[in-house]
Amino acid sequence: MQWKAAAAVVPLLFWAVQSLAQPAGLDAFRRPDTVPFPENAPYDRGIATLGKMLFFDPRLSGAQNISCSSCHNPSFGWETPVPKAIGAADNPVHRHAPTILNAAWITPLFWDGRAASLEEQAVGPITAPDEMNASFEDITARLTAVTEYKAWFERLFPGQGIRKETILTALATYQRTIVSGVAGFDRWVSGDDAAVPEAAKRGFALFTGRANCVSCHSGWMFTDNKMHDIGLPASDLGSGGVSPQDPAGYFRFKTPGLRNIALRAPYMHDGSLPSLPAVLRHYADGGAAGIERQTDIEGFAANEGDIADLIAFLETLTDNETNVPTPILPAN
Structure with missing residues (x-):
């Protein structure tokens, strides 16, 4: 199966998933065959x-x-294994680093949804004092001094060269190619009944049924791309804190997709939950104890077997065979 952009084939190395008799109810979770580029x-x-x-x-x-x-x-x-990533000043940043896996389908961006596009999003961490703490003026001068970068930009962006807009276009174009590979779940969706264990099938039934995780984690990416209050104790106002503030958005954060979720501990916007069992218990309990505000989760009855089955399902969303080699960077 090839992944295609609107006008060009994206040369990502995904393998074909043979289409067999599909298990009932799984079509809504089938992987798309194109990557959306603006x-x-x-x-x-x-x-x-x-x-x-x-x-x-x-x-x-x-x-x-x-x-x-x-x-x-x-x-x-595509996250970091710590509650808060460390910025350029060697101090923790404000929130847990969100994944950029399948970024081409994520909108809006950031935990608080304040960016509408990847181009807009990239400006934030690059210029934030507690994150990368850079200016595009300095970056442009620095890249221009590198012969190879200067040649790349002049060839790819004729008449524009190295400037803020072309840097952001290049970053966003690359990030839209960061797509999760085919996982066991995808082979099951395509009809291979042996692609996932029986515990995972039970977990999927719970996920889409009694636990109702699918109310927010829907579609092939397992996200509705919306903001929700999931009952975490916090002073962070979430989407409601974006200027101008909106009390209706207080404590609401972006629902992350669940692809490769087993690799992405710790969890939540603040990195406060260390493991998948802790996350599932949080949801089963209907949120953290002592939360008095109305949240978007109701809780569900779950024994240890249920938690194990849900984890078995979530683990089938992990692609274990995609390798991302680090590029060789041009010398000064």
């Missing part, structure tokens, strides 16, 4: 390659000591 920034292999180099290049940080990949590490589901 009309004003269609897929271009060279631009995506350049964007990957920039994504892994510490030259995009003020002190040249961290890169985008420092907080979005492919080995950890």
Whole structure:
């Protein structure tokens, strides 16, 4: 199966999933066969390659000591295995680093939904003092001094060269190619009944039934791309704290997709839940104790077997065979 953009084939190395007799009720979770690229920034292999180099290049940080990949590490589901990622000043940032896996389908972006596009999103962490602490003026000058980068930008962006807009286009183009690979669950969706264990099938039935996880974690990415209050104790106002503040959005955060979720501990916007059992218990309990506000979760009865089955299902969403090699960066 090839993945296609609106006007070009995206050269990602996914293997075909043979279409067999499909288990009932799974079609809503079938992987798409195209990657959505905006009309004003269609897929271009060279631009995506350049964007990957920039994504892994510490030259995009003020002190040249961290890169985008420092907080979005492919080995950890494009997150980091700590509650709060460490910024350029060697201090924890405000929130847990969200995954950028399947970013082409995520809208809006950030935990609080304040960015409408990947191009807009990239500006935030690059320029935030507690994150990468850089300016595009300095980045442009730094990249222009690198002969190979100058040649790449002049060839790929004729008449524009290295500037804030082309840097953001390259980064966003690469990030739209970061797509989760085929997992056991996908083979099950396509009709291979032996692709997942029986415990995972029971877990899926719970997920879509009594536990009602699917009310927020729907579709092939397992997210509704909406904001929800899931009953965490916090002073962080979430989407309601975005200027201008909106009390209706207080404590609401973006529902993350669940692809490769087993690789992405700790969990939640604040990294407060260390493991999948802790997450599932949080939901089963209807949120943290002592939360007096009305939340979006109701809880459900779950014994240890139910929790084990749900985890078995979630583990089938992990792609264990996709490798993301680190690019060779141009020398100064």
